[in-house]
Amino acid sequence: MATQLRRVEYLLRRLTVKRLRTQVGREELFRVRRGVYAARPCENDDELRALLLCLPEGAALTRQSAARRHGFGVLREDQVHVQLPASVPRPRLPGLVVHHSALPVRPVLVGGLPCVPAARCAVDLARRVRRLDALPVLDAALRSGAVTRDELLAELPAHRALRGVRQARDLVPLADGRAECRQESQLRLIVLDGRLPAPEPQIWVHDSYGIRRYRLDLGYRECRLGVEYDGQSHLNRDRLRNDRERMNWLDANGWRMRYFTDQDLYRRPQHIITTIRAALA
Incomplete structure (x- = not known):
C-alpha cells in the first residue's frame, strides 16, 4: 500500500513551522525529500512518488524508468528518467534525467506511477539506445505482454521525423517475445x-x-x-x-x-x- 505523501505547502496550511519541526523530531512525520513529507517511513516506490510531486504537472516516467514499471526493464536504470512537455523548463534535481517530448503523450498509471504508454516507451528506447541493446528491449516488451507487435508497428509512424527512427523501424519486425534474456x-x-x-x-x-x-x-x-x-x-x-x-x-x-x-x-x-x-x- 502506497504511503500518503504531502507537500510542505499543504502541511503549512494546517501546521505552524514550529509544529511541523516538532512532529518531524518526534517521528510523527517523516521527510521523504525536500518539501515532501509522509506520516510513516517510506516503502516501495514512495521516494519516486515524492520526486514526481516535486515536478511540474504532466511529468511521467519514461525510458528505462518506465520500462521497468511496464515489466521490460532489461537495461540498467542508474537514474530516474522523466518526460516533460517541451514548453516546461527542465528542473535540476539530483538523480533525475529530464527528456522533453516532441510528441504529445497521455500518461498511464502503472503501480500508481504516471508512465508513458508501453508502446511509446519501447519505441523511444529502440530509437535512442545502441542497436545491440534495442532488440532486447523490444523482445522483452513483447514477452512481458505490456505491448503487442501490432501496437509497436502502430506507434512507429508518430516517430517518423525523430532521431533513430530508422533503427526502431528495422528492429520492430525482428522482435520476438520468446527470447528469455x-x-x-x-x-x-x-x-x-x-x-x-x-x-x-x-x-x-x-x-x-x-x-x-x-x-x-x-x-x-x-x-x-x-x-x-x-x-x-x-x-x-x-x-x-x-x-x-x-x-x-x-x-x-x-x-x-x-x-x-x-x-x-x-x-x-x-x-x-x-x-x-x-x-x-
Missing part, C-alpha cells in the same frame, strides 16, 4: 546482422517418445544445430554437472551445439558469425 536477444541480432538464416528462439528438443527433454536458446531444426549463450550461471558446480549431461544427450541424439560467451558477444561478434556459418555449411 538480453544476451539471447543480442546473440540472435548478431546472427541476423551477419546475414545468416534466422534462428528459432527457445527450441524444444524431444526424445524418441516425443517427450520434451531440453530447450535451446536458439537453433535450426532442419540441420539440428543449436546456438546458446553461456553466462555466469553456468559456472555453478551443480549447473555444470547438468550441462554436461545435457550436452552428451544432445550430441548422442544428433544435435551439434555451438556455445558463446560475453567475450564473443561484446568483443568478437564476427567469430559468432563465422562459427555459425561454418556449422550451417
Whole structure:
C-alpha cells in the first residue's frame, strides 16, 4: 500500500513551522525529500512518488524508468528518467534525467506511477539506445505482454521525423517475445546482422517418445544445430554437472551445439558469425 505523501505547502496550511519541526523530531512525520513529507517511513516506490510531486504537472516516467514499471526493464536504470512537455523548463534535481517530448503523450498509471504508454516507451528506447541493446528491449516488451507487435508497428509512424527512427523501424519486425534474456536477444541480432538464416528462439528438443527433454536458446531444426549463450550461471558446480549431461544427450541424439560467451558477444561478434556459418555449411 502506497504511503500518503504531502507537500510542505499543504502541511503549512494546517501546521505552524514550529509544529511541523516538532512532529518531524518526534517521528510523527517523516521527510521523504525536500518539501515532501509522509506520516510513516517510506516503502516501495514512495521516494519516486515524492520526486514526481516535486515536478511540474504532466511529468511521467519514461525510458528505462518506465520500462521497468511496464515489466521490460532489461537495461540498467542508474537514474530516474522523466518526460516533460517541451514548453516546461527542465528542473535540476539530483538523480533525475529530464527528456522533453516532441510528441504529445497521455500518461498511464502503472503501480500508481504516471508512465508513458508501453508502446511509446519501447519505441523511444529502440530509437535512442545502441542497436545491440534495442532488440532486447523490444523482445522483452513483447514477452512481458505490456505491448503487442501490432501496437509497436502502430506507434512507429508518430516517430517518423525523430532521431533513430530508422533503427526502431528495422528492429520492430525482428522482435520476438520468446527470447528469455538480453544476451539471447543480442546473440540472435548478431546472427541476423551477419546475414545468416534466422534462428528459432527457445527450441524444444524431444526424445524418441516425443517427450520434451531440453530447450535451446536458439537453433535450426532442419540441420539440428543449436546456438546458446553461456553466462555466469553456468559456472555453478551443480549447473555444470547438468550441462554436461545435457550436452552428451544432445550430441548422442544428433544435435551439434555451438556455445558463446560475453567475450564473443561484446568483443568478437564476427567469430559468432563465422562459427555459425561454418556449422550451417
